[in-house]
Amino acid sequence: MKDIARDLGVSLMTVSKALRNHSDISEQTRKRVLKHARQLGYQPNWIARSLATRRTYVVGLVIPDLMHSFFAEVAKGVARKFEPLGYQIVISNSEEKAEVEERQIELLLARSVDGLIVASAQANGRSGLFQTLRARKVPFVLIDRLPAGLGAHYVGVNDEEIGVLATEHLIEQGCRRIAHIRGPAISTGIGRLRGYRRAQAKHGLKAPPEYVVSGRHDDPSGYEAMRDLLRLNPRPDGVFCYNDPVAAGAIKAVLEAGLNVPHDLAIIGAGNVHYSDLLRVPLSTVDQSSSLIGETAADLLAQCMEAKTQPTPKRIWIPPRLVVRESSRRI
Amino acid sequence: MKDIARDLGVSLMTVSKALRNHSDISEQTRKRVLKHARQLGYQPNWIARSLATRRTYVVGLVIPDLMHSFFAEVAKGVARKFEPLGYQIVISNSEEKAEVEERQIELLLARSVDGLIVASAQANGRSGLFQTLRARKVPFVLIDRLPAGLGAHYVGVNDEEIGVLATEHLIEQGCRRIAHIRGPAISTGIGRLRGYRRAQAKHGLKAPPEYVVSGRHDDPSGYEAMRDLLRLNPRPDGVFCYNDPVAAGAIKAVLEAGLNVPHDLAIIGAGNVHYSDLLRVPLSTVDQSSSLIGETAADLLAQCMEAKTQPTPKRIWIPPRLVVRESSRRI
DNA sequence: CTGAAAGCGCTAACAG
DNA sequence: CTGTTAGCGCTTTCAG
Numbered sequence: 101m102k103d104i105a106r107d108l109g110v111s112l113m114t115v116s117k118a119l120r121n122h123s124d125i126s127e128q129t130r131k132r133v134l135k136h137a138r139q140l141g142y143q144p145n146w147i148a149r150s151l152a153t154r155r156t157y158v159v160g161l162v163i164p165d166l167m168h169s170f171f172a173e174v175a176k177g178v179a180r181k182f183e184p185l186g187y188q189i190v191i192s193n194s195e196e197k198a199e200v201e202e203r204q205i206e207l208l209l210a211r212s213v214d215g216l217i218v219a220s221a222q223a224n225g226r227s228g229l230f231q232t233l234r235a236r237k238v239p240f241v242l243i244d245r246l247p248a249g250l251g252a253h254y255v256g257v258n259d260e261e262i263g264v265l266a267t268e269h270l271i272e273q274g275c276r277r278i279a280h281i282r283g284p285a286i287s288t289g290i291g292r293l294r295g296y297r298r299a300q301a302k303h304g305l306k307a308p309p310e311y312v313v314s315g316r317h318d319d320p321s322g323y324e325a326m327r328d329l330l331r332l333n334p335r336p337d338g339v340f341c342y343n344d345p346v347a348a349g350a351i352k353a354v355l356e357a358g359l360n361v362p363h364d365l366a367i368i369g370a371g372n373v374h375y376s377d378l379l380r381v382p383l384s385t386v387d388q389s390s391s392l393i394g395e396t397a398a399d400l401l402a403q404c405m406e407a408k409t410q411p412t413p414k415r416i417w418i419p420p421r422l423v424v425r426e427s428s429r430r431i
Numbered sequence: 432m433k434d435i436a437r438d439l440g441v442s443l444m445t446v447s448k449a450l451r452n453h454s455d456i457s458e459q460t461r462k463r464v465l466k467h468a469r470q471l472g473y474q475p476n477w478i479a480r481s482l483a484t485r486r487t488y489v490v491g492l493v494i495p496d497l498m499h500s501f502f503a504e505v506a507k508g509v510a511r512k513f514e515p516l517g518y519q520i521v522i523s524n525s526e527e528k529a530e531v532e533e534r535q536i537e538l539l540l541a542r543s544v545d546g547l548i549v550a551s552a553q554a555n556g557r558s559g560l561f562q563t564l565r566a567r568k569v570p571f572v573l574i575d576r577l578p579a580g581l582g583a584h585y586v587g588v589n590d591e592e593i594g595v596l597a598t599e600h601l602i603e604q605g606c607r608r609i610a611h612i613r614g615p616a617i618s619t620g621i622g623r624l625r626g627y628r629r630a631q632a633k634h635g636l637k638a639p640p641e642y643v644v645s646g647r648h649d650d651p652s653g654y655e656a657m658r659d660l661l662r663l664n665p666r667p668d669g670v671f672c673y674n675d676p677v678a679a680g681a682i683k684a685v686l687e688a689g690l691n692v693p694h695d696l697a698i699i700g701a702g703n704v705h706y707s708d709l710l711r712v713p714l715s716t717v718d719q720s721s722s723l724i725g726e727t728a729a730d731l732l733a734q735c736m737e738a739k740t741q742p743t744p745k746r747i748w749i750p751p752r753l754v755v756r757e758s759s760r761r762i
Numbered sequence: 763c764t765g766a767a768a769g770c771g772c773t774a775a776c777a778g
Numbered sequence: 779c780t781g782t783t784a785g786c787g788c789t790t791t792c793a794g
Contacts, residue, residue: 111765146542148787166503211477348709378679442781479771482786
């Protein structure tokens, strides 16, 4: 900028304003400046600009696992909305660990991100981290997981509805002994379990306690959990799995045991990850509109960052949608 | 920092040095400073630090598609190496488009990343972008794809070897009419095709030209391409697919046509994406050690960033490894 | 419409 | 070991 100013015999300020299309600059000067800037190959220095404006045009996206295609899709949605606005997105992986998440968020804040979108790995009820964020006035939006008792912006699907939708579908398909491979003790895992229970109760079904087994987020855990279920007597005839990776692992175990999916055992997952259709048995699932979650969260965060005062916490629920494929189609 | 200095009655510089564990500061002063910093909840401002030092401790990772789990795994490898070194990673998605890639790289440079790792979507032979990078003295490492005629740091697998490995495996399994669903005209697609041809020639096999059909990177393209292949007469009895997503799509088409994989048609992919094992028919593939590619590239880039003068371009070849699963096991 | 002054928060280089 | 001086490249504010 100094060079441009010198060459053109104007002040540095004039250049600065021209470059940013500031209003009070003559059309002619602006053109001269822009042209010369191009000739010199001028590249604005965002670091310096950020230091002066206290705005970085960077938003942080904290997710538990990039490898889980649900989150990769969310990330894509976020990017699609923010990039046209001139924002850059920094993705941080918390590996499902609360401490790692806290550290990553610290780092993002040290780099002065303008806002955060977080799919939190904090255990349910531990909302200290987010209270700190609020105190520091960092705009943030939670997605997918909603730590209990926290008034914060949130975009996601009602997990209890997911549980009900999936379980009722299995019931409609004629399953009577429905098991659940549950997820971790975070809002998603808890909500889906609750939905599973509610649907069973509503239809007068009762499952023995052993029918609820614990998985994690990944397919190996689904495989393990399903092997446990297969040892039970009577054996379940339908299983609602916490998510699609878990369901994929579960299917593997069932087939290995020489049983048929869906006839011996119907299976349904949640998330509709993009390869669900290509699995051993195409997987029935509950779609969560992952990229829509990302886009919606981005819009909401953009609003918050514009606003002078923080608007009251808003919760946006994306409706879940049943996707029936072969793994649960018995009639 | 100013507050700490004032409270403790020392100079701002002393605080700065203490905070960075600079050598010439007394143990006592350092402790006092650190303690007070903690009390005040001091957070260093990386923006300001970057402006002063001209180092951002950010590296850019440019990939064509986050949703492709091969690249997600590479990203994980990169992160694993760089995070302990205090670097943050910004992932940019080029969506397989050369122009988008150029724009993303421009943006990363405007934000003064310290280095770049790029899986380039530039068409083969168009190396202008990277010559610019070199001219600007930005350390960078290419991965996975190597635009022809470019002397640059590179980490990846020899694609011709992948093609040979996969094709020879099909031959060993008794296939005699081997087709290839080829990828785009970038080094990976070209190399794998060349390997396919070399292996065929070596074993005295000759495939009609219709046996090589074009796919892209994704499973829908594999599905389409395979439907074309199935219409041929005589029908191929083995297909080497550009990558695993393409192979997954291909398997879907074969099964839909009422044929058996591997007995009517053996299939092999490349990349060993993490769900290969869970597909309709567990997929044989050539493993590329995706996360090792990421880690190795990270190490190499770290070296380049340390070095005062750019070392001569280094190419690191990761050996491919055949992974035989059900989709190609005929004996 | 243009420009001078002051400063964003931190550090390199050097002097004491 | 501690402190002073002079920026990093840009913007905000306000006076002309």
